[in-house]
Each structure stands twice: as structure tokens, then as C-alpha cells.
Amino acid sequence: MNMEKFQESMYHLIVQTSTNLPKDVRRAIKGAKQRENAGTRSAMSLATITNNIKMADENVSPICQDTGLPTFKLKVPVGANQLQMKEAIKAAIAQATKDGKLRPNSVDSLTGDNSGDNLGLGLPVIKFEQWEKDFIDARLILKGGGCENKNIQYSLPCELEGLGRAGRDLDGIRKCVMHSVYQAQGQGCSAGFIGVGIGGDRSSGYDLAKEQLFRSVDDVNPNEELRMLEEYIMDNANELGIGTMGFGGETTLLGCKVGVMNRIPASFFVSVAYNCWAFRRLGVQVNPETGEIKDWLYQEGEDIDFADESGEGAAVAEIAAAAEAPISQEAITLTAPITEEQIRQLKVGDVVKITGRMYTGRDAIHKYLMDNDAPVDLNGQVIYHCGPVMLKDEAGNWHVKAAGPTTSIREEPYQGDIMKKFGIRAVIGKGGMGAKTLAALKEHGGVYLNAIGGAAQYYAECVKSVDGVDLMNFGIPEAMWHLQVEGFTAVVTMDSHGNSLHEDVEKSSLEKLAQFKEPVFK
Numbered sequence: 001m002n003m004e005k006f007q008e009s010m011y012h013l014i015v016q017t018s019t020n021l022p023k024d025v026r027r028a029i030k031g032a033k034q035r036e037n038a039g040t041r042s043a044m045s046l047a048t049i050t051n052n053i054k055m056a057d058e059n060v061s062p063i064c065q066d067t068g069l070p071t072f073k074l075k076v077p078v079g080a081n082q083l084q085m086k087e088a089i090k091a092a093i094a095q096a097t098k099d100g101k102l103r104p105n106s107v108d109s110l111t112g113d114n115s116g117d118n119l120g121l122g123l124p125v126i127k128f129e130q131w132e133k134d135f136i137d138a139r140l141i142l143k144g145g146g147c148e149n150k151n152i153q154y155s156l157p158c159e160l161e162g163l164g165r166a167g168r169d170l171d172g173i174r175k176c177v178m179h180s181v182y183q184a185q186g187q188g189c190s191a192g193f194i195g196v197g198i199g200g201d202r203s204s205g206y207d208l209a210k211e212q213l214f215r216s217v218d219d220v221n222p223n224e225e226l227r228m229l230e231e232y233i234m235d236n237a238n239e240l241g242i243g244t245m246g247f248g249g250e251t252t253l254l255g256c257k258v259g260v261m262n263r264i265p266a267s268f269f270v271s272v273a274y275n276c277w278a279f280r281r282l283g284v285q286v287n288p289e290t291g292e293i294k295d296w297l298y299q300e301g302e303d304i305d306f307a308d309e310s311g312e313g314a315a316v317a318e319i320a321a322a323a324e325a326p327i328s329q330e331a332i333t334l335t336a337p338i339t340e341e342q343i344r345q346l347k348v349g350d351v352v353k354i355t356g357r358m359y360t361g362r363d364a365i366h367k368y369l370m371d372n373d374a375p376v377d378l379n380g381q382v383i384y385h386c387g388p389v390m391l392k393d394e395a396g397n398w399h400v401k402a403a404g405p406t407t408s409i410r411e412e413p414y415q416g417d418i419m420k421k422f423g424i425r426a427v428i429g430k431g432g433m434g435a436k437t438l439a440a441l442k443e444h445g446g447v448y449l450n451a452i453g454g455a456a457q458y459y460a461e462c463v464k465s466v467d468g469v470d471l472m473n474f475g476i477p478e479a480m481w482h483l484q485v486e487g488f489t490a491v492v493t494m495d496s497h498g499n500s501l502h503e504d505v506e507k508s509s510l511e512k513l514a515q516f517k518e519p520v521f522k
């Protein structure tokens with residue numbers, strides 16, 4: 001095989017997967033948008049999401065800044081050289097990283113060092129299978145960390161919150177799958193897609209679940225029982241009312257695919273792989289002689305570019321509508337340093353627009369700030385839970401290529417203490433935070449702002465300049481970037497008066513979950 005061409009083909013596959021959402025996924029998102037009532041927070045989020053998908057197309061830039069853990073699945077004719085293909089894929093990954101199409105995401109688990117090129121022990125994941133056909137089928141999924149953290153595995157029988165006993169039968173499986181959607185809340189950037197694996201052991205069960213994510217969103221399960229289960233879940237999971245980003249709403253789930261394998265008598269696992277709306281998986285058929293792409297997978301049907309429905313103006317107008325404010329009413333502008341009085345005036349549902357300075361800070365920074373001084377004065381400042389994709393130009397200046405929020409709940413052990421210690425007034429992230437942070441917001445006078453997860457192009461455009469960076473030793477995603485932003489829009493979802501939209505949605509969705517307690521499949 002022409003390995004140079006094959007490498008080029010793999011590079012195309014990587015770039016397209018990161019920047020161009022497949023058509024089957026677009027159709028599902030379009031459907032969700034049509035179901036959502038205008039003026040709701042979910043409709044607003046979906047407008048931002050579709051706008052972001054369009055921007056990623058146009059900019060050929062990552063849909064979401066978390067370009068995930070690249071996982072390749074290849075089916076190859078007998079005799080194709082897998083060792084050479086592996087090397088070509090690695091080279092293509094390194095090149096795509098250098099070009100800003102992938103975030104450097106490969107971190108040494110012991111030292112925390114970022115390899116900078118997405119290579120390293122065990123990464124990328126590449127799985128080969130041989131087959132009798134005369135072409136190569138190469139598929140790639142870029143599954144981000146926030147949704148990966150919401151995967152869940154059940155060992156039957158078990159007791160489930162809201163649903164009671166889940167036994168070793170189809171109805172027990174049904175309960176586990178319903179529960180998996182509930183427990184994810186908005187944190188995996190709902191509305192999501194789930195792959196379910198029934199049976200196997202802990203590792204093959206998860207593999208089977210992830211395998212389901214390679215099925216087309218609109219296929220029909222050939223197994224009648226599983227088809228019924230998939231249909232049931234799609235019909236009922238949306239009743240949970242978690243909605244886009246956990247803001248409440250009509251669509252919580254965009255796809256559900258279930259696979260089954262045998263198990264051993266003592267084990268009965270139900271494994272669920274949760275994927276965010278930014279469901280980045282594509283595939284190509286490659287000619288094994290020339291190494292060239294013959295065809296793209298998942299791309300049947302009409303183009304859906306959302307061009308007719310989203311523009312920046314539309315999304316912002318809908319944000320205002322979502323907050324039940326008259327469209328003409330301006331969102332509240334915040335510029336750091338922010339005073340306690342300004343914060344105390346904000347309440348859940350308010351829309352704010354930030355202009356001026358904000359600092360990124362995520363996992364490594366929060367841990368660091370617990371025991372160290374901050375590299376900058378954070379009094380009255382805004383912290384953005386974000387690990388951006390950054391590129392340096394020839395003059396040595398940094399540019400933001402993608403910059404959406406990360407899941408805030410990981411900072412729950414630190415957030416309140418850090419806000420008080422440094423006088424931070426606002427944190428921006430997604431998915432919400434817990435009781436400890438809520439109490440600290442009240443005591444100290446702070447606010448939690450929810451940005452739209454995955455909308456990395458939309459937010460990158462709000463960043464007007466990168467004015468500096470600290471703690472680069474933590475690597476690009478984890479460093480503290482000094483950003484100058486304009487019109488950065490987010491919704492207050494936790495205020496300084498003890499109110500939390502996340503707490504409310506969690507409570508109401510648990511009540512709704514309990515309505516699915518009675519047996520359905522006998």
C-alpha cells in the first residue's frame with residue numbers, strides 16, 4: 001500500500017471527525033431543535049449548538065475543544081500491514097495536533113506531563129480486525145472526557161435510586177438504561193447518545209457499549225427485543241426533562257443503541273457509554289493498494305448545515321428569551337473586577353455578558369491554588385473552567401482555536417475555598433456544581449455561570465486576545481490563560497441567594513424517573 005497516501009487519508013479522517021459533525025448526528029440535533037419550544041433555555045442552547053456546528057464547518061476547527069481520546073477501528077483485508085498502518089495513523093495524529101485540529105490531550109497518568117502531540121503510552125487506541133473484503137474500513141471516534149466520565153456500569157441485580165430493584169432480566173436492563181440517562185444529568189453535555197452493552201465482563205461489556213456508538217443513529221436493531229428496548233428508551237428518557245445542558249426541556253437523549261453478548265453465570269453487567277451531543281465519529285473506506293479514500297461513512301442523505309436557522313444574533317436573542325426577559329432587554333454586562341454588590345443582584349435565570357478579562361483554570365489549577373499563591377491578583381475576577389485549543393503563530397503570539405467550558409463538578413472539592421481565599425466573584429463552566437460551592441457562593445457573594453458545553457467555536461470567537469499565560473508546565477489545556485473577551489454570554493444557574501437550577505432539575509428528574517418503576521417488559 002502507498003503509506004504516504006494512507007497517512008494523508010487518515011489525516012483527512014481525523015480533521016473531518018473533529019470539525020464536521022456527521023449527517024446522522026445532525027439529523028438528530030435538528031429533530032431536537034424542532035421539538036423544543038421557542039424561548040426556553042433548551043432552545044437557546046440548541047441555537048448556540050447549531051451555530052457552533054456551522055462555525056466549526058466554516059473554520060475547519062474543532063467542534064469542541066476536548067477532542068477526546070482518539071479511538072480507531074479498522075477492518076483490513078488479510079495481508080495488509082497493520083504495523084505500518086499504525087505508524088501512519090500516529091504520524092497523522094501528531095500532524096493534526098500541530099495544525100490545531102486536535103487538542104494536545106495525552107497526559108502521563110503518573111507525572112501529569114502532556115506529551116504535546118497526542119501520542120504516548122497506549123494512545124491513540126487503534127484496534128484492528130481482519131475481514132474477507134477487499135477494502136479497508138477505518139472508523140474514528142473522538143469521545144471527550146466529560147461524557148466519558150458519565151459512563152456507568154451496573155451489576156445486576158442492584159437497587160437503583162427512584163426505580164428500586166433491577167433484576168436479571170430485560171426489565172432490569174430497562175431500569176439501568178433509564179437510570180444511566182438520569183445520573184448523567186446535563187454533565188456529559190446533554191442531549192446525548194448512549195451505547196449500551198448487555199453481558200460480557202466489565203471490560204468486554206464496555207467495549208460492546210462503545211461499539212454501539214459506531215452504529216448509525218438512524219439504523220434499526222435487527223434483534224426484536226433490543227429494537228423494542230431502544231424504542232422504549234427513546235420514547236421515555238425524554239420524559240425526564242433534563243434537557244439540553246441540563247437546563248430542563250423536551251430532549252434529553254438523541255440516540256440509544258443496544259448490543260448483547262453472552263455472559264458467565266455469576267456476572268450480569270449492563271454497561272452504558274454516554275456520548276455528548278458533539279458526537280464526533282466518522283469513517284472511510286480506503287483502497288488497500290493506493291491508500292486513497294473511496295467513500296465516507298455516516299454521510300448519506302441531504303446536507304444539514306443549519307445555515308437557515310442560526311446566527312450569532314439568533315442565539316443571543318434566544319438566550320435573552322430563555323431568561324424570560326423581553327428580547328429587547330439587554331443581558332447584564334459584567335466586567336472584572338466585579339463587586340459583591342453586583343453579584344448579589346444576580347439571580348438564577350439572568351443572562352450575563354462578560355467583557356474584559358477572564359482567567360482559565362481547571363483541574364490542575366484548582367488543586368494548585370489550594371496550596372499556593374495565585375500567579376495573578378484574582379480579587380473580583382472571573383475564572384473560566386476551560387481547557388482551550390491554542391496555537392502559537394510565528395511571532396510567538398497565542399491564538400485560541402477552540403474554547404468551550406469543561407465540566408465544573410470536578411472542581412467541587414476546591415471551588416468554594418478558592419473563591420473565598422482569592423476573592424473570585426464568578427466562575428464559568430458547565431453542568432453545575434454541588435452543595436459545597438452553593439453554600440460558598442452565598443457566604444462569600446459569588447455566582448456560577450453556565451456556558452454551553454461543546455460550543456467551542458462560538459466561545460473562541462468571543463476571545464479577542466490572549467494577553468498572557470501562567471503555569472504552562474501543566475500543559476496547554478490545564479494552564480492559566482489570560483483572556484480578553486467580548487460579549488461572552490452565559491446564564492446564571494447558581495446564585496448568591498442559595499438557588500441552583502441544577503439542584504432543581506436533579507430533584508424534578510428523580511421524581512420523573514420514579515414514574516418508570518413499574519415493570520414494562522415481563
Ligand SMILES: O=C(O)C[C@H](O)C(=O)O
Pocket residue numbers: 065066144145146147187188386387405406407408453
Ligand atoms: O476537557 C474538556 O475540555 C471538557 C471535557 O470534555 C468535559 O466535558 O468536561
Ligand code: SF4
Pocket residue numbers: 064065066067143144145146147187188189276277278404405406407453454455
Ligand atoms: S465539553 Fe461537552 S461536548 Fe465537549 S467533549 Fe466534553 S462532554 Fe463532549
